[in-house]
Amino acid sequence: MWGLRLSGVLWLSLLAVVLLVLPLVVTSRFAIDIFIRILLFAFIGVAWNLMGGYAKQLSLGHAAYFGLGAYTSTILQIKFGISPWIGMIAGGVVAMLASLPIGALCFRLRGPYFAIATIATAQVLMLLFLKFRDFAWGAEGTTIPNLGSSPLMMQFEAKAPYYYIVLGMLVLGLAITYRIERSWMGFYLVAIGEDEDAAEAVGVNAPQVKRNIYMISAFLTALAGTFYVQYIYFIDPNTAFNFSISVEAALVSIVGGIGTLWGPVIGTVLLETTSALLQSWLGSGLGGVQLTVYSLILITVILWRPTGLLGVFTDAYNWIVRAPPAGKAALDG
Amino acid sequence: MAEALVVRNLSKRFGGLRAVQDLSFSVNENETVALIGPNGAGKTTSFHLITGFHRPDEGSVTAFGREIVGLRPHDICAYGLARTFQVARPFGGMTVLANVMTGAFLRDKKPEVARAKAHEAIEFVGLSAKEHSPARDLTTIDQRRLEMARALATEPRLLLLDEVMAGLNPAEIDQAIALVEKLSKRGLTIIIVEHVMRAIMAVARHIVVLDHGQKIAEGSPKEVVENQDVVRAYLGSGYVHVATPGEA
Numbered sequence: 001m002w003g004l005r006l007s008g009v010l011w012l013s014l015l016a017v018v019l020l021v022l023p024l025v026v027t028s029r030f031a032i033d034i035f036i037r038i039l040l041f042a043f044i045g046v047a048w049n050l051m052g053g054y055a056k057q058l059s060l061g062h063a064a065y066f067g068l069g070a071y072t073s074t075i076l077q078i079k080f081g082i083s084p085w086i087g088m089i090a091g092g093v094v095a096m097l098a099s100l101p102i103g104a105l106c107f108r109l110r111g112p113y114f115a116i117a118t119i120a121t122a123q124v125l126m127l128l129f130l131k132f133r134d135f136a137w138g139a140e141g142t143t144i145p146n147l148g149s150s151p152l153m154m155q156f157e158a159k160a161p162y163y164y165i166v167l168g169m170l171v172l173g174l175a176i177t178y179r180i181e182r183s184w185m186g187f188y189l190v191a192i193g194e195d196e197d198a199a200e201a202v203g204v205n206a207p208q209v210k211r212n213i214y215m216i217s218a219f220l221t222a223l224a225g226t227f228y229v230q231y232i233y234f235i236d237p238n239t240a241f242n243f244s245i246s247v248e249a250a251l252v253s254i255v256g257g258i259g260t261l262w263g264p265v266i267g268t269v270l271l272e273t274t275s276a277l278l279q280s281w282l283g284s285g286l287g288g289v290q291l292t293v294y295s296l297i298l299i300t301v302i303l304w305r306p307t308g309l310l311g312v313f314t315d316a317y318n319w320i321v322r323a324p325p326a327g328k329a330a331l332d333g
Numbered sequence: 334m335a336e337a338l339v340v341r342n343l344s345k346r347f348g349g350l351r352a353v354q355d356l357s358f359s360v361n362e363n364e365t366v367a368l369i370g371p372n373g374a375g376k377t378t379s380f381h382l383i384t385g386f387h388r389p390d391e392g393s394v395t396a397f398g399r400e401i402v403g404l405r406p407h408d409i410c411a412y413g414l415a416r417t418f419q420v421a422r423p424f425g426g427m428t429v430l431a432n433v434m435t436g437a438f439l440r441d442k443k444p445e446v447a448r449a450k451a452h453e454a455i456e457f458v459g460l461s462a463k464e465h466s467p468a469r470d471l472t473t474i475d476q477r478r479l480e481m482a483r484a485l486a487t488e489p490r491l492l493l494l495d496e497v498m499a500g501l502n503p504a505e506i507d508q509a510i511a512l513v514e515k516l517s518k519r520g521l522t523i524i525i526v527e528h529v530m531r532a533i534m535a536v537a538r539h540i541v542v543l544d545h546g547q548k549i550a551e552g553s554p555k556e557v558v559e560n561q562d563v564v565r566a567y568l569g570s571g572y573v574h575v576a577t578p579g580e581a
Contacts, residue, residue, distance in 0.1 A: 183442070
């Protein structure tokens with residue numbers, strides 16, 4: 001037991017050192033940009049996974065909270081001169097509040113109907129922001145004024161600070177997940193995901209638990225929204241509420257391992273790296289070839305390991321490092 | 334003796350089907366009562382009505398002096414009424430221990446307390462050897478044991494067991510009977526829905542017989558077995574006067 005925990009700490013420290021040193025060693029802006037994207041989507045995946053993974057409430061509308069976070073901080077910054085650091089928290093709170101009525105509506109439905117309803121909520125929000133031009137610049141969107149290097153306004157000339165911010169966000173998301181997973185709430189979430197009626201029968205207040213985890217998940221997703229628009233200096237409804245954000249959030253978790261701490265991270269690293277590499281190898285050739293290859297890889301992975309790739313890694317780790325007798329491996333698996 | 338549960342004039346329709354009609358019965362504290370009847374008689378529906386999974390159209394359910402109609406299932410569980418399901422519904426992906434801990438968290442949110450309580454409940458039902466197995470790998474009787482342990486971990490005063498013996502072989506039925514008796518000795522009030530007559534005769538002191546949603550008889554096992562209406566409901570009118578139902 002001790003040995004296992006010790007080696008866990010060791011691996012984690014090693015990973016931390018590598019991640020902290022990475023932007024100092026890698027100078028290519030292109031590479032750092034990819035790292036930032038990976039960390040950002042891993043974070044969104046972690047936020048999604050709390051509700052979609054552990055409680056199996058398959059939301060395909062997390063773009064709603066991403067967008068609300070992005071718009072809240074941008075409006076506060078441009079119209080009121082408030083720092084996006086504060087706007088980020090405000091955006092999280094707005095998303096949390098928005099998750100209450102959205103949840104009240106969507107949680108009446110289960111399974112695929114829930115997923116469809118959540119898609120609709122993100123789309124409705126996008127339409128609202130497209131129409132209300134006085135208040136949020138409508139379809140043209142707006143650029144975020146570039147103040148040069150201004151850490152208090154979350155603006156930096158180098159890419160590295162963005163990298164550290166989003167790395168910090170990911171660590172926060174993972175820490176929250178870790179805490180929840182080990183508490184009563186983690187058990188309740190998994191129980192709801194397995195069988196909501198049976199969970200109710202042993203005293204789980206399923207509607208309340210789902211509402212609470214949805215609020216946490218929405219809050220975290222909104223932080224990512226603020227970060228993203230600060231990073232790209234631009235916002236419009238199509239960027240902020242893009243359906244692909246919702247899909248990506250679910251996809252990285254599903255590919256990596258739904259309802260596991262590291263699943264979304266593993267999933268993002270694999271998907272984003274594959275996508276970036278394919279883009280650079282095949283992107284200049286026939287149009288769209290890289291997307292086809294990407295899709296084929298995705299289909300293969302999901303058919304081969306429907307429970308996520310995390311299992312492959314733990315199996316491989318056990319096989320290489322601890323090499324238990326075959327019988328025991330089967331038991332643990 | 335104090336009444337643990339009083340059901341009064343309970344009725345539930347599903348469209349044109351009267352699943353439960355004007356059902357009344359009561360259960361004393363620390364008593365084991367069986368609810369029997371042919372398939373479709375309304376036994377499971379009665380359980381759903383009592384535990385809040387369905388809302389009755391009419392009637393009242395009073396548990397330990399308090400009206401519980403209209404409460405949600407988790408509130409009813411928190412109030413001390415725990416149930417199992419006709420088809421066992423374990424949390425398949427969780428281990429046995431995690432399943433039972435989920436029940437134990439109702440009374441105490443601290444993981445170490447919940448774990449200790451879960452150990453105890455698992456030991457009580459005789460499942461300690463499989464504590465770390467995923468619930469979906471359990472055999473039928475072990476799934477039933479798990480459901481009982483999970484319900485027990487919520488510290489109920491009244492336990493509703495829905496056909497815990499269904500699908501078990503004779504040897505397993507004996508084990509299940511012993512377990513129900515052990516639960517009763519622990520001071521629990523038990524309502525059991527069951528088809529296995531041998532089990533009912535062994536555990537229940539009082540039997541309520543349902544047919545087509547209505548109560549047709551009630552009394553001690555001996556009275557019920559000799560009741561003409563009960564014989565007619567189970568075996569048809571041709572058997573009245575001659576039959577002594579054994580295994581149904």
